[in-house]
Amino acid sequence: MVGSADRARRVAWVAKEVMPHEPAVRRWLARSRVPFDQIDDFIQEAYCKLSALTSVEHIQRPDAYFFQTVRSLVTEKIRKARIVSIETFTEIESLPVLSDDPSPERIVAARRELAEVLRLIGELPARCRQVVRLRKIEGLSQKEISLRLGITETMVENDVVKGMRLISGALKKSGTVDVVRRTLRIYGRARLRKRD
């Protein structure tokens, strides 16, 4: 499925309908005292579930679906864990209230994310920014960029990876930065224990 047209549609759906809500899901996990390193794991596993779905056409509320997917992953983990904070459990059980309307919240999330991505592109280191801009805005191939800038194709590829890493990292932070302090304070107390 990796290279198929279906896959391309799935990627576009995730980019447009799911990813803009990732910061909200991360905030909710952080509020629920899920440790940061595990938040990343849950998010990756949730995307994996989305990747494995045979179809997403029946999903009317991708944001709610994303929350539910993460919640079931977390509750499953909690049930398997030996020591569990009751607090975590009740928080994770209470999903944020999502209205059924074609919600402005969802549109806002998408716009906010787009503005954020644009800002982040602008903040990339100079050459990295130039590579991303030439690739994405001017539509040059990596090879064409290497000729244009007089650098090797490997350098171009590395800049692409770097650009994605920096933007991805910043997007993750934008979801959790406002709850960092609170979570750090209770981090040790409510930490989920892994099974041996």
Next chain:
Amino acid sequence: MGERDSANEIDEAAFRWVALLDREGDDPKLLSDLQDWLNQDPRREGAYLRAQALWLKLDRAANASEQDAPAPALSRRRMLVGGAGAALAAAVGAGAWVLSGGRNFDTEIGEIRHVPLPDGSVADLNTQSSLRVTMAKSIRRVRLAEGEAWFHVESDPSRPFVVESGLVRVRAVGTAFSVRRFDHGAEVLVSEGVVEAWVSGSEAAAVRLAAGEKAMVQERAPILSETAAPAEIDRKLAWRVGKIDLAGETLSEAVAEFNRYNQREMVVKQQALLSKRFYGVFRTDDPEGFAKSVHSSINVPVEITRDSIVIGR
């Protein structure tokens, strides 16, 4: 618990795969290596999907910056490129084109639209087509999101004119050609000059097409180019003047062609008729006229209602 890669390590590897595939195109060996990597940990599948979505998101961001120009970082740099004076002059000269960085053009079923572009080039949009035109400093870029368009390109060697149709790319300097988008590729017809066509990521395999040549460029197959029959290109571009020019097309092809331009669907009931061949020039908006001439030339019943045209019994 055994040793696990951290989420960050997995993310990093996923970005690497996306960058590598973006560089090399969909190489089968690479795709099978990727599949092996993905199979080893379910989190990798998730990280890779997210990485692909993120990469796609940068496209959307790029488009948004062209549309709304809300991004201070980008627009400031754009202003600096030619100095404030040049930017001002350009803004006065080309108005919305410079300020917005690009424009969309769409057509409905049956609509054909003639669009003069600010560089002196011309785009003619066929029925149900969607085009986004961006005039950047070093490239004139046109995205064909759907349908078909013909371009007459004003020569400007310093600014190549590139049409993107899915993964297919067609580059011209000064020439006239059309691109029609299909699900997994695009058909390119050249009426003047020379163009180069390739699939994104495999530019080395680009083919050159001269006037009178056509090619079917498929996203995952070798490019098939051939010399078109005399007058075939003109015939195939008859839509520009609102005509369908048939020179021995089968009924099945002709009906599909009329259905591109009309809400009212034309259907052929008898399989045996589908391979019959037809000649003649018809208006794109006159499927009824075509159906009547089918009726009179091969004497089959034709049922014409408001919603449909049924040929055969």
